[in-house]
Amino acid sequence: MNAVTISGVGKTFDTKEGTTVALEGIDLTIAEGEFVSLIGPSGCGKSTLMRLVADLEQPTTGSIEVFGKTPDRARRDQDYGIAFQQAGLLPWRTVAENVGLPLEIHKTGKAERTARVAELLELVGLSDFGGRYPDQLSGGMQQRVAIARALAERPRLLLMDEPFGALDEMTRERMQGELARIAGETGAAVVFVTHSIPEAVFLSDRVVVMSPRPGRITDALTMSFAGKTGREEGLREQASFFEMVTAVREALHQGSPTTAVRGVETR
Numbered sequence: 001m002n003a004v005t006i007s008g009v010g011k012t013f014d015t016k017e018g019t020t021v022a023l024e025g026i027d028l029t030i031a032e033g034e035f036v037s038l039i040g041p042s043g044c045g046k047s048t049l050m051r052l053v054a055d056l057e058q059p060t061t062g063s064i065e066v067f068g069k070t071p072d073r074a075r076r077d078q079d080y081g082i083a084f085q086q087a088g089l090l091p092w093r094t095v096a097e098n099v100g101l102p103l104e105i106h107k108t109g110k111a112e113r114t115a116r117v118a119e120l121l122e123l124v125g126l127s128d129f130g131g132r133y134p135d136q137l138s139g140g141m142q143q144r145v146a147i148a149r150a151l152a153e154r155p156r157l158l159l160m161d162e163p164f165g166a167l168d169e170m171t172r173e174r175m176q177g178e179l180a181r182i183a184g185e186t187g188a189a190v191v192f193v194t195h196s197i198p199e200a201v202f203l204s205d206r207v208v209v210m211s212p213r214p215g216r217i218t219d220a221l222t223m224s225f226a227g228k229t230g231r232e233e234g235l236r237e238q239a240s241f242f243e244m245v246t247a248v249r250e251a252l253h254q255g256s257p258t259t260a261v262r263g264v265e266t267r
């Protein structure tokens with residue numbers, strides 16, 4: 001079974017200023033356990049596509065299935081966890097209470113919740129910080145709390161919209177390493193929106209390239225690294241890593257690597 005099946009999806013927004021065709025003719029399947037990044041110029045509809053999968057918007061045309069169900073059913077079955085750019089933590093709750101929130105909402109018993117929260121904090125390397133409040137943590141730590149919370153219900157799918165966009169480069173690389181490890185350990189499929197080509201290459205099994213509005217998929221590149229399967233740090237220094245970065249850049253620029261694409265970072 002696929003984690004996500006997107007068939008002929010289009011999305012149009014009607015506003016006072018007129019109609020915006022955000023997405024057109026999107027076909028994409030994401031396998032169970034697969035890590036797929038969406039990359040493309042600013043405004044090409046990456047977030048919209050993510051919001052459609054997360055049942056936060058409805059497609060104008062076409063259909064979406066999440067583990068063979070409607071996005072609405074999958075949401076109610078807690079099949080996916082969401083982590084977006086702003087960590088979105090509740091400032092009046094401790095780290096442990098934020099991570100345990102989805103479990104509390106779904107009435108998991110206290111003992112089980114405490115055990116699961118401890119496990120999640122360990123997974124994201126924050127075991128010593130459960131009693132702190134979000135404003136006592138760095139941005140990277142807050143993002144890790146948000147990821148732990150997204151994983152609370154053991155989702156088979158994680159939807160992440162630029163989760164590391166606000167972090168400094170060193171923290172960002174460390175977070176990428178941790179996310180790669182967590183995705184590997186949990187076996188969850190991940191759909192990941194990013195503006196960074198190296199970030200997409202480092203993390204993904206497949207990088208999906210989108211065109212300027214109306215957003216369409218123009219390419220889907222499978223990442224293959226000579227003699228490497230894991231996403232360990234050394235990968236960033238490999239010749240095949242740079243080859244993949246170049247391949248994605250060229251796909252974005254559709255063969256003319258000198259033209260700048262608005263909203264995409266090559267660092």
Ligand SMILES: Nc1ncnc2c1ncn2[C@@H]1O[C@H](COP(=O)(O)OP(=O)(O)OP(=O)(O)O)[C@@H](O)[C@H]1O
Nearest residue numbers: 013015020022041042043044045046047048049263
């Ligand atoms: N609720 C809405 N109402 C009207 N237009 C919208 C709405 N949401 C998105 N759009 C429009 O749809 C298009 C795609 O937006 P979206 O946020 O999905 O792009 P994006 O690729 O995620 O952009 P960025 O990389 O800048 O975050 C944009 O032109 C945007 O203005």
